[in-house]
Amino acid sequence: MEHGMVIIGAGECGVRAAFALRENGYGGTIALIGTEPHLPYERPPLSKETMVSDDHPLPRTIASIEQFAEQRIDFIGNSTAASIDRAAKSVVLHDGRKIPYERLLIATGALPRALPLAAGSKHCVTLRSYDDALRIRARFGPAARIAIIGGGFIGLELAASARKRGAVVTVIEAQPRILMRGVPEEIAEVIAARHRHEGVTLRCGTGIASINDTDDSVDITLADGMEIAADLAVIGIGAVPVTDLAEAAGLETTNGIIVNDWLQTSDPDIFAAGDCCAFPLAIYGGRRVRLEAWRNAQEQGSLAARNMLGGQEPHESVPWFWSDQYELGLQVAGLADEATQTIRRDLGDDAFILFHLAADGRLVAASGIGPGNAVAKDIRLAEMLIQRGARPVPAQLQSSHVKLKSLLAA
């Protein structure tokens, strides 16, 4: 078999990389290995549209069978890569097949973090795949008692979906408030209020003491003694990068597979991208981060493809993600953790943006919340300001009379 480009992981990142190899002129073989039987599909709808659509929801495929065929991308589904043989330069599949590579991309993503207390419970589930989503969806219905462990993105998007389906929902969050990871308190409060208005019970700042199955439900006892009986508990307590193959192959890992500026691992013929890699983020002084975000997966897939073909382009984008809950749209651009000052700009119709400035005046992040897409345009402009390392005047950021676009010209 010809040594070509091999990609392990057929999620957003791996698929984008496969197509980008062709777009950038690669003429050899491309193999895309994925564990699931389905044609690669988008994950963002799984906690939202898939949960609430009237009809039986089909996965929203990233590309059609015809597009894979036209681009001569060999999608090897239902297959798990068991090991990487770096000496022979081949990927060994679980059935013993060997796929030789010239260059390899690891795009294995992240998996839900397990909650040891829930081990063995029939009524505790996690959401990662389309099949998981169908199983959860089947249990969301009028008056179903749904407990959600973890007030992060999965938990809250599922809480909103479960309410739309008429379920009775309790969210249990260990931290003092929801969305501690990456969302400022002022915005988290708007989201919390919206969930409460919808009848969701939020229990923050409490751990879980025990989880016990009964025949057809599960009893959850919180550390403060409160008991919650649920027909289903969904656990969304974070994700862990899938690094086992890389580790077993002797590649350097930390919280993620370590890559250099152009997404190359400690083996020059092996690249890693998306949720599974820890990479230096150029616009924040090259600090190493791991991002779990749809757009990052896409962008790094394309970038890895160009660099697998000999490029040496660094990753220079501003991190960005969104979440939709009820009619609310949340968007965050940049990383706010080095910010020392926050400026609020009201956009009208209950929408607002928080600009986060570092001590030297640089805009490092912007977070916005509002109905629908109300914050999208301004977050996009903020992203451009962040990208440029702009030091906008706080009073101008605050005033809705000053167009953000005009700050770009400054």
Ligand SMILES: NC(=O)c1ccc[n+]([C@@H]2O[C@H](COP(=O)([O-])OP(=O)(O)OC[C@H]3O[C@@H](n4cnc5c(N)ncnc54)[C@H](O)[C@@H]3O)[C@@H](O)[C@H]2O)c1
């Ligand atoms: N809109 C989006 O960007 C979106 C939507 C859905 C999923 N995702 C992705 O899916 C992955 C998983 O999402 P997630 O919501 O599980 O992760 P998360 O990190 O967003 O949230 C996990 C939450 O669980 C809490 N937690 C941790 N341990 C706990 C415990 N023992 N008991 C109670 N709470 C606990 C954390 O404090 C945190 O608030 C992430 O990669 C996420 O980015 C993203």
